Amino acid sequence: MRQYFLRRLLLLPFTLVGITFVAFVITRFVPGGPLDQALAEKQQAAARGRGFGTSGSSSSLSPEEEAQLKKFYKLDRPLLVGYGEWIGIWRNPDTNRFDGLLQGQFGRSFLRGRPVFDVIKEKISISAWFGAWSLIITYGVCIPLGIVKALRHRSPIDNVTSVAIFTGYALPGYILAVIFQYFFAFRLNIFPHSGFASEHAASLSFWEGLPDRIWHTFLPLVCLTSGSFALLTMLMKNTLLDNLALDYVRTAVAKGVSFRDAVIKHAFRNSLVPVATSFGNCLAALLTGSFLIEKIFDIDGIGMLSFSSLVGRDYPVFLGLLTCSSFLLLVGNIISDFCVAAVDPRIRFGK
Numbered sequence: 001m002r003q004y005f006l007r008r009l010l011l012l013p014f015t016l017v018g019i020t021f022v023a024f025v026i027t028r029f030v031p032g033g034p035l036d037q038a039l040a041e042k043q044q045a046a047a048r049g050r051g052f053g054t055s056g057s058s059s060s061l062s063p064e065e066e067a068q069l070k071k072f073y074k075l076d077r078p079l080l081v082g083y084g085e086w087i088g089i090w091r092n093p094d095t096n097r098f099d100g101l102l103q104g105q106f107g108r109s110f111l112r113g114r115p116v117f118d119v120i121k122e123k124i125s126i127s128a129w130f131g132a133w134s135l136i137i138t139y140g141v142c143i144p145l146g147i148v149k150a151l152r153h154r155s156p157i158d159n160v161t162s163v164a165i166f167t168g169y170a171l172p173g174y175i176l177a178v179i180f181q182y183f184f185a186f187r188l189n190i191f192p193h194s195g196f197a198s199e200h201a202a203s204l205s206f207w208e209g210l211p212d213r214i215w216h217t218f219l220p221l222v223c224l225t226s227g228s229f230a231l232l233t234m235l236m237k238n239t240l241l242d243n244l245a246l247d248y249v250r251t252a253v254a255k256g257v258s259f260r261d262a263v264i265k266h267a268f269r270n271s272l273v274p275v276a277t278s279f280g281n282c283l284a285a286l287l288t289g290s291f292l293i294e295k296i297f298d299i300d301g302i303g304m305l306s307f308s309s310l311v312g313r314d315y316p317v318f319l320g321l322l323t324c325s326s327f328l329l330l331v332g333n334i335i336s337d338f339c340v341a342a343v344d345p346r347i348r349f350g351k
Helices: 002-029 034-051 063-072 079-087 116-151 156-170 173-187 199-203 206-244 247-254 259-276 280-288 291-296 302-311 315-343
Strands: none
Touching: 002 079, 002 315, 034 063, 116 156, 116 206, 116 259, 116 280, 116 302, 116 315, 156 206, 173 206, 173 291, 199 206, 206 259, 206 291, 247 259, 259 315, 280 315, 291 302, 302 315
């Protein structure tokens, strides 16, 4: 099994290179890039000039302007050279040094004119806050709730919680966000309707501002976790019900093991196997965020940054976010295999 995980770790950089290369090629050929935007702006300026009765300027880019823009956006390099420069294995001719991904640099944002790493670093703390709390609450509540629902199958508590869970699952997170914002923020004024913290929170220390941050976090967090909450709870319940109906549980009880011990020491551990397979993949959720929920609650996180980089064709930011999320997803898959092997010792991966 050690060799299996070692191979997975060795394949990780090659997989990451494949993902980023495909994305880099797409950014080179997708329409609406920086050159197209510059041309559209010049055509709009020429149209406004003609509207005011002036002669205006040419509506097309001159060869000199096009060459300057290609050099500024680093589109004058051949495809492989440009990718090698971005990843950090090809020397940057402007600086005469290696300053790519391998050196911890993602380039400079087209829209913001700042290093991509600094742009992502500003937003990632907000998305990591929501992602970490989503992970803790989802697994901390769903697993015990799934156990209770399995042991109290078809009881009133099972029926009531099932109605609440499936209602939350049926409604998309952004619909819940609008409903909660209207009732709990505008009508009842229990929670704030927008923002990540109050205006005075900047002058407070971390522990002093923690209650205010939790107060602002509650509604968006409920909307973010509604879908995964239902899936994980029902997965835990159904898997535990299946294991309780198997012969090994009945045999353990027949040999004198208490039902409580049979559930905790036998059925529960085997029921964790499908839950453990998805644990590592939740790491990618720490970086993805949700554009719609962040937009509704006016939270400037990774979701908003991803949307703005796609709409504005800010390819360095897009590639930086894709690299980080892909790396977390690949590492999460390996962690999921570790979790499965730890939960079920019968599982042995390829030799």
